[in-house]
C-alpha cells in the first residue's frame with residue numbers, strides 16, 4: 001500500500017551495530033504524513049545513524065523501514081525519488097558552480113525541464129546571483145541555501161534534516177526555519193529532523209523522540225514532554241534526559257507528594 005493513508009515513515013526494531021558499538025538499538029517509531037518529528041539526543045546518541053539508514057547510506061543490522069508506503073529493503077528506488085536530505089556537514093563538489101551542482105542533482109532525480117527547475121529554485125532561495133560561482137566560494141549561509149535548494153529540487157514528500165541550522169547566525173537560522181514551515185504548509189511534506197537546537201525543536205516539531213545511547217528513552221509532543229518533566233523549555237527536558245539520572249522532574253514531584261502523604265498518615 002503506497003497511498004496517502006500510509007504513514008510517511010514506519011520504523012520497527014531498527015538496529016545498527018558497528019562491531020562492538022551498538023549505534024542504534026532496537027528503535028521503533030512512526031511519523032505521520034505532514035508532521036515534523038524531531039530526533040533529540042546528545043552526541044553519539046544515534047540520530048545521524050538513524051537518518052543514514054532511512055536514506056540507504058547505512059545498512060541496518062536488523063529491523064524494517066517503510067517510507068511513504070514503500071519497503072526500503074525492496075522498493076528503495078521508488079521511495080528515494082520522493083525523499084531528500086539536507087545537512088550542513090555534507091559538502092557539494094566545491095569546484096562545480098552552484099548551477100552545475102543543482103543540475104547534477106536535478107538529473108539524478110530524473111527531473112524534466114532541468115534548466116527551468118534550477119532557475120526557479122535558485123530564484124526562490126535568493127541564489128540567482130550565485131548560480132555561476134563555484135560552490136566552494138560561498139559563505140556558510142549561502143552554502144546552506146544551496147544545500148536547501150539541492151534538498152528541495154525534487155519537491156520531496158519526505159525531507160530528512162540533520163542539524164540544518166548548525167553554524168548559522170540567528171537571523172539566517174530563523175529564515176531557514178521559516179522556509180521549512182512555508183514549504184510544509186505549501187506541499188504537506190513530512191520532516192524528520194535531528195537537531196541540537198531546542199528552540200528549533202519547540203518551534204518545528206509536532207513530536208519528539210528522545211534518544212540516549214541508541215535507544216528511544218522518551219517520546220511525545222514538546223508540550224507533553226514539558227508537562228511530564230515539569231519544565232518550561234525543551235533545553236531543561238534535554239538536560240534531564242542527557243544527564244541520565246532516569247528520574248524525571250515529574251517523577252520527583254509524584255515521589256515527593258507520596259512522601260508527604262506517607263508522612264501524614
Ligand SMILES: Nc1ncnc2c1ncn2[C@@H]1O[C@H](COP(=O)(O)OP(=O)(O)OP(=O)(O)O)[C@@H](O)[C@H]1O
Pocket residue numbers: 018021022023024041042043044045046047048049050
Ligand atoms: N561508521 C562508523 N563506525 C563506527 N562507529 C560509528 C560509525 N558511525 C557512527 N558510529 C558510532 O555510533 C554512535 C552513534 O553515532 P551517530 O553519529 O549516529 O550519533 P548522533 O546522535 O548523530 O551524534 P551527534 O549529535 O554527535 O552528531 C556513536 O557512538 C558513534 O561513534
